[in-house]
Amino acid sequence: MIILAGTPIGNLGDASARLIEALATAQVIAAEDTRVTQRLLAALHIENRPRLIPLHDHNERLKAAELVELGREADLLVLSDAGMPTVSDPGFHLVETAAAAGVQVTVIPGPSAVLAALAVSGLPTDRFTFEGFLPRKHGDRTSTFRELVDERRTMVFFESPNRLAAALTDLAAVFGDDRTVVVCRELTKFYEEVRRGSASELAAWAADGVKGEICIVVAGAPKRVHSLEDGIRQVQALVAGGERMKDATASVALSTGLGKRELYEGALAAR
Incomplete structure (x- = not known):
């Protein structure tokens, strides 16, 4: 069986009793960085010395099949450096391969x-x-923000402290300054800090330099209010592009919340 285990993201006191038990009894651990795992074992005063197998972004695809077969025969504990494996950390391809091979995967x-x-x-x-x-580059980052500008849900990003100011500047340029943005730094650690404001306000704060692990949380886009006239124009544009009136009406109704009947009748009357 493959066991994905969440590890502390900064405060050692967050290590669960189940994690400690798993570390104390594990015979084999697949670890993002074996040195980090060794330090975790020492910090938790665990004397167990399991076999440690590196599992990181550069070797996961090559190692996945081998580790899955290992997990078929015995328990394989999987750790990232901090937090939950597979979430912006190695482990996804391993779990994907295990699922395809019919090997059980569980989680701590x-x-x-x-x-x-x-x-x-x-x-x-x-x-x-x-x-x-x-993304690291300005152009790619801006493209990402443009794709998300109409996203209604709250958005969470990871970012390097060295690129934080640039990322917030790009965010302000694409999203504007009417969204609440929250920067969380060093969560669960001694210097934990949570700052709220607009993207440009936080960019000015970050311009002097920021250290530590960073999460950016951004408010989703507000719900847009669409007039029937706007909806009819959208239907007309889709029909002009080759869509059937019925399909265009259904599509616009779904994206705007306007009634299909009103859109259909309005588009017909506007012909």
Whole structure:
């Protein structure tokens, strides 16, 4: 069986009793960085010295099949450096391969930077999307923000502290300054900090330099109010592009919340 285990994201006290038991009894651990795992064992005063197998972004695809077969015969504990494996960390391809091979996968839940940042942000938590690390380059980052500008759900991103100011500047340029943005730094650690404001306000704060692990939480786009006239124009544009009137009406009704009958009759009358 393959066991995904969440590890502390900063505060050692967040190590669960189940994690400690698993570490104390594991014979084999697949670890993102074996040195980090060794330090975790030492910090938790665990004397067990299991076999450690590196499992990281550069070798996961090559190692997945071998590790799955290992997990078929015995328990294989899987750890990332911090938080939950597979969530912006190695493990996804391993689980994908295990599922295809019919090998059982289970989980020892633990700390999550994504959920911690979402919880303390003060932004809606009923629906959210995690977008992982932002692209390094300005152009790619801007393209990502443009794709998300109409996203209604709360958005959570990871970012390097060295690129935080640039990312917030790009966010302000694409999203504007009417969205609440929350930067969470060093969650669960001694220097934990949560700052709220507009993207440009936070970019100015970050311009002097920021250290530590960073999560950015951004409010979703407000619901747009569409007039019937706007909806009819959208239907007309789709029909002009080759769509059937019925299909165009259904599509616009779904995206705007306007009634299909009113849109259909209005588009016919406008011909």
